[in-house]
Amino acid sequence: MGNKNSTITTTGHSSSVSTKNKYKKSLPSPLPATSGPAAITTNSTAVLPHSVRRILQNFLLIWLDANIDESKKDFKNSLKHLRHIVASITTFTDSQECVNFLSEIKKEKVFMIVSGSLGQYIVPEIHTLPQLDSIYVFCGNQLLHEEWAKTISKVKGVYTDIEPICKAIQIDRERCDQAMISISFRGIDPLFMYTQLFKEVLLEIDDDDTKSIKELVDYCRLQNDIAEDEIKKIEQEYHHHSPIWWYTTPYFIYSMLNRVYYNIGEYSKALSFYEQALDISKDTLPPNHPDLAACYNNIGLVYYNIGEYSKVLSLYEQALEIRQKSLSPNHPDLAASYNNIGNVYNNLGEYSKALSSHERALDLRQKTLRPNHPDMAASYNNIGNVYYNIGEYSKALSSHEQALDLRQKTHRPNHPDLADSYSNIGNVYYNMGEYSKALSSHERALEIKKKALPSNHPDLATCYNNIGQVYKYMGEYLTALSYVKRAFDIRRKNLPPNHPSLAASYNSIGSVYCTMREYSKALSSHEQALDIATKVLPPNHPDLATSKKNEKFSNPSSIKLNLTLKKLIDSK
Structure with a gap:
């Protein structure tokens, strides 16, 4: 039902959307504070006020330590190491100043170095903040601070030297850069x-x-x-x-x-830029250079988000061909390519090819990634989507539950990936006829996404549409119509006029009208859905297949008009 939530990757990392949350707890009294300047932004130029600083990277690094002394040689050496990795480092000696600054961050991910003495008090209070990505404890007594640090998943390690911290931040910085692959609709x-x-x-x-x-x-x-x-x-x-x-x-x-x-979210501008980069790359790089694969992949991402799947497939296959020639056989970027190609095949209705691609991606990831890596969850999620589309609901449910289990272990409670899992599980329950379970799953997904996304984000439309379909089968038609129309309004404002999701919305509205016996409205909606679908889907796509049963017509996975509907209208 509705749209399944697939995970697209460029270099093996799934994307996410940060929630907006203000830190309001008061800190416990044992936290020491020092006099004098509380925050220092390390740079050789003048410091702009925090409220007007322009963040030009995907992340920030903050360092909290009551004993920071910028005149000391050790501190200067530490900064020198860090500045090879991070452009902006903001240091604090006062815990509350640090928390105030952290709570004002809206879009960037934050990496935090904290002393052991302050960390044992402040980290348990702030580690759930969604903008806080990773924490590194810098101390003189590793054994002492490992005891409390091991209970908090965001703590990447307890260190007594700056160099291993730099290595850990380098890895997380690359992850942060690579993960910026989702296109939102924020204007x-x-x-x-x-x-x-x-x-x-x-x-x-x-x-x-x-x-x-x-x-x-x-x-x-x-x-x-x-x-x-x-x-x-x-x-x-x-x-x-x-x-x-x-x-x-x-x-x-x-x-x-x-x-x-x-x-x-400016797709045309993104496409123009990436195509220009590709043209220059072709003139300056060897034909099998990995950067060419990245260019093809970036262009493919734009086309994927506007629903032009045939173009996407060609671009992703070119990226895969280059990566096969230029990378090692088990390189994570190969898994990312197979994953993306699998998602395209799934959207084109070629489910056996989709399943094969996703299983290859999973096999590569099992060889190279830790068992609870987020990309493992992405593979299980996408395999579940294919099983869902071919009607093997027990296998789909098992795959989506594996994805959810991994995401619950690695993500914060309100992470958007959890919402995707709940949505997909809800879709499976819906098709198994377990509507109360389906409704519970979809409402949980909506609750998470409302906290994480703008009010007009297309992912919210998917949630509303799915909830509407469940209410329809529970016999609450007016409630169902309200939800599917809300989904349509969001999609109409944010998507191109021939996007497949708009066809899905027209189809959902039509199916509700059909169950309400308002056949002329149902016919109009389904004709609009069919008009879009025939423009963007291949002729043999399952969603264009003629329905064979009356009740099948109301199923949101089917778009082709049933002649039965016209007969019903004529007989009124």
Whole structure:
């Protein structure tokens, strides 16, 4: 029923949406505080007020320690190590100042280094904040602090030296950059201006346009979020490399631009940018370079989100072909490619190919990832979706429950991935005729997504649509109609006019009208669904199959009009 929630990946990481939550608890009294400045942003340039700082990366690093002394050699050495990895480091000596700053973060993920003495009090109070991604305890007594730290999943480790912390943050930084793959529908925000600036400077300037480079460098220094070494690198060496080299090199530009495009939801602009990057890449890189695969994959993601699945398949297959030639046989990016291709086949109705692709992805992930890695859950989730579509509901339920179990172990209680699992389990129960269980699962999914997403996000539409379908089969038709229309309103405002999800909404509305015996309205809705479906789905797609039974017509997985409906209208 409705849309199943699939997980799309580019480099083996599923995406997520941060919830917005303010920290309101008062801290326990044992927390020490020091006099003097409580927060220091380590940079060689002036510090902007926190309220107006522009965050140009996907994450922030904060460091809380009552004994921080920036004049000490050890502290300076630690910063030197960290600044090779992170552009912006904000340090605190006062716990409450740190919490206040942390609670104001809206979109970025936060990595936190905390002393053992403060961590044992503050971490249990703040670890559930959704913006807080990872915690690293830096102390002098590892055994003492491992006792309390081991009970909190976000604590990545207890360390007595800065170098292993740097290695751990490096891994998490790469994960954070790679995970920015979901496109939300929040409209254009101020970050779009950054995109225009970098696009003009990096991809469109003339070779002698040193003025533009100077403007870019000055702007970067003003933002106070970019390492000075990286700024100097651009300033001194820009003309030594091609624009695409600067885009794909592991500096701040790549991660910042990805973050901008995936958050603004401007598909046409994202597509234009990625196609331009692909053209430049083809001119400057060898034919089997992994960066070309990334370009194909990024373009495919845009087409996937606008429902043009035939184009997506071609792009994902090109990315896979390059990765097969350039990467080791068990590389995680291969699993990501198989995963994405499987999702496309699933949407095209080629379920045997979809299942084969997802099983290959799962096999690779089982060989290379830890058992509770989030991508393992993504594979089980997507395999469950295929079993659902071929009517093997017991297998679908088993796969989705495996995904949910893994996600409950690794995610916070209100993580959107949990909502996806509940939605998918609800869909299975719905088709098994267990409507009370289905309704409970879908309502739980909606509750989570309401906390995590904007009020007009298409994922909320999926929840509303699913709940409406359950109410329809429970005989509460007016309630059902209210929910499916709410889903339609969200989709109409946020999706292209021929998106498959709009066809699903028209079909859902039509099926409710049909059960209410309002046949003319039902026919109109189903004709609109069919019109969209014939434009975007292949001729042999199961959703276009002619229904063979009256009751089948009301099932939201079927779009093709049944001639029985016209006969019913004629007989009225």
